[in-house]
């Protein structure tokens with residue numbers, strides 16, 4: 351059984367299963383009681399139950415095809431509300447119909463969830479109260495004691511099911527949020543707020559395979575000397591400055607990551623090697639121009655970069671490896687350089 355990954359998909363699959371459950375149990379009961387009603391010459395009840403049996407089968411077929419099952423769930427719940435009212439009114443077989451409305455009303459709420467379910471349950475309760483205490487001529491002649499028992503038990507059952515649905519939805523929301531927060535934490539570099547390796551790989555995997563891009567690997571030059579001269583906190587400031595520059599110069603769809611230590615990675619979409627090289631040169635220039643002040647001393651920093659083309663997501667690892675070779679050349683050629691496969 352696959353419930354999907356997002357809260358929406360999980361909720362959709364939950365409803366799909368509930369509809370199938372209704373179809374399996376409902377159609378068994380409906381068909382059995384339809385036959386017994388016909389045999390007992392309760393033709394109206396027999397026809398109504400047969401109608402709901404057919405509806406259950408149609409719902410099963412529609413649910414199989416539908417991507418989003420909420421409209422089917424709402425339609426079924428509306429029909430179940432009508433079935434409850436009919437059973438209350440007619441009394442089913444010798445007044446037992448009212449008791450069947452308990453399970454029908456539970457299904458009605460479970461299928462649509464607590465928000466819309468509250469409306470259906472409220473309508474059911476109002477109908478229940480009005481029909482049983484309204485002294486109407488057309489309703490099955492329940493005794494006073496029966497009416498009170500049915501109203502009280504259906505109200506307490508309705509309240510309980512709504513409360514448990516609200517608790518389920520809210521606790522489930524909290525679990526989803528906690529799991530999303532953990533996923534974010536696992537995919538993000540805490541110092542710079544950029545993607546880390548894990549986050550980058552999952553973003554790459556999520557992309558269409560045909561997405562071509564340019565991969566750029568950037569490494570701060572002589573970063574150890576910044577740490578040694580001014581301390582680790584000063585080094586962190588340099589890392590954050592470069593991270594902010596990378597964020598500033600990249601677009602929403604691009605990937606900006608801290609690849610490790612003083613190494614950064616860009617995956618630039620909708621561009622070519624030439625334009626990407628110009629962009630990295632521009633970032634390089636801006637970074638080199640920046641004056642840091644550590645312990646009343648001015649300090650500059652630079653980076654070297656290597657760029658390679660990635661034809662599709664599957665080539666990511668090999669593109670990083672080629673970009674790394676270009677980066678190595680940039681370092682060997684005196685640093686503060688951008689080298690591509692051009």
Ligand SMILES: Nc1nc2c(ncn2[C@@H]2O[C@H](COP(=O)(O)OP(=O)(O)OP(=O)(O)O)[C@@H](O)[C@H]2O)c(=O)[nH]1
Nearest residue numbers: 569570571572573574575577582583585586611612
């Ligand atoms: N401040 C700080 N330093 C870090 C962090 N991660 C790695 N480093 C430091 O980055 C330095 C990397 O040094 P090297 O690999 O020798 O590279 P480099 O000094 O930049 O020299 P080249 O790359 O050859 O130009 C090491 O001193 C690490 O301790 C970090 O999160 N914060």
